[in-house]
Amino acid sequence: MVKQINTLKNPASALRLALVSCALLFTLGGCRQDYSLSPPADSEKISVTVKLPEGLKNKTMWVMYRSATCKHIGTGASGQRTERDGYHSVYKELERQGQSDLYQVELPKDGGGACRWHLANVTFGVEYADLTRFGENVIWGGGGGVVVIFDHNNSPRGGADFIVDGDLRIRKDYYPWLSEAFIGGYKKHISLAGEGRIYLKYQALQARHIYFEPILHSDFRVLSAQPKEIKEGNYTAFTYPDGSVVADGRSNPDFLKLQSLRTGRAGDCLSPWTYHKCPDRRPQLLPEWLPVPDKPGFGQYLIVDEWGNKLPTYDYRLVGKDGRINKWKTDANGLTHPVPESMHPLREVEFP
Incomplete structure (x- = not known):
């Protein structure tokens, strides 16, 4: 028979019990703590x-x-x-x-x-x-x-x-990646191969x-098949959209290879880490005309690659709105030779 402990007759015992209970609850996360979310109406x-x-x-x-x-x-x-x-x-x-x-x-x-x-x-x-x-x-x-x-x-x-x-x-x-696994039971997955x-x-x-x-580039699907037995030299084989098969030890598709096959550009041109080796770096002239502090009435343009990196000693040809031509190389900071304000905005930009 379970008896109820009557602590009401002993206030000190009741207080001790309450404190012990609260301490126990606190160690478990707080004494009667409300953990619910309650965002204020004016919350950002x-x-x-x-x-x-x-x-x-x-x-x-x-x-x-x-x-x-x-x-x-x-x-x-x-x-x-x-x-x-x-x-x-x-x-x-x-x-x-x-x-x-x-x-x-x-x-x-x-x-x-x-x-x-x-x-x-x-x-x-x-x-x-x-x-x-x-x-x-x-x-x-x-x-x-x-x-x-x-x-x-x-x-x-x-x-x-x-x-x-x-x-x-x-x-x-992203590219569709259909993979097959054989070891430990046959499985077939569809994934999204990305950066x-x-x-x-x-x-x-x-x-x-x-x-x-x-x-999503649905027309450029990559397939992979894991080896059927664990053996030195057995690697997952990747079949790319151009029909090439690569088994070089990687566990995921070569994303830059997929990008290269789709765009026709060299893989080095598609990553900011290897862009300095790109054979066809794509320059662009930023539209803002930057006044030259010590040469009133003249300004410069900044030329960068497609990743936003400044291009020093890069050939360019500018044709201003007044028909004047500025043909030079960028300086160490990727800036053009100072051009007069009369050329701004430009009518034509070329990178020979």
Whole structure:
């Protein structure tokens, strides 16, 4: 028979019991702490927009809020007590904007509540809407994901690969990748091969608008087949759209090779890391006319490559609105020879 303990007759015992109970609850996450989100009505909003190409669909967005007030209590490798910011996850579906191909969600930056939540990161992306178009028993593989971090913590997918200032605009190419695996049972996956592996990860502390435009090149499919037995020298074989087969030890398609096959340009021209070796660097003249401080009435133009890098000692030919011609090389900072204001704006630009 279980008897109820009557602590009302002993106020001191009742107080001790309450304190012990509260202490126990606190170690588990706080005494009667309210962990719910409660964004204030005037909270600043962060918008995420996806321009969805035909054949793909949006994945459910994973939104994480963090709190320095409500700590997550854990145990370290040596049994010591550990504390880190608490976290709270919510899941959102992006809503279609009218009859357009734009899908959007707005998120309060301030999560409010007793824990004073703040928006920490979002994980979203795209995947194929219909897997049956690739055959029977084909399952989704991965790719087409984006992580944006709004604070100084890592996301559940790790830290950022890129740090950006201001708003974030992402426009990336993707290719269908159909892969077969044999070891441990036959599996067939369809994935999106892109610049990153599965996720592109950004830290954007000041961003208020996130725009993601995946560009799907459906006509440039890459196939892969893993070896049927584990043996030295057995590698996954990739068959590219031009029919070439490569088995060089890589586990993912050669993205720059796909870009090169589609565009007809050398692979070095398609990466900012190897662009200095590009045989056909594409220069461009920025439209702003920059006055020369010690030469009144004269200004210069800046010439850069397609990645925004300044091009020193680069040949150019300018024809001004007055018909005058300026033919020279850029200086060490990528600037043209000073030209008179009468030539601005330019009528013609050539790079011999």
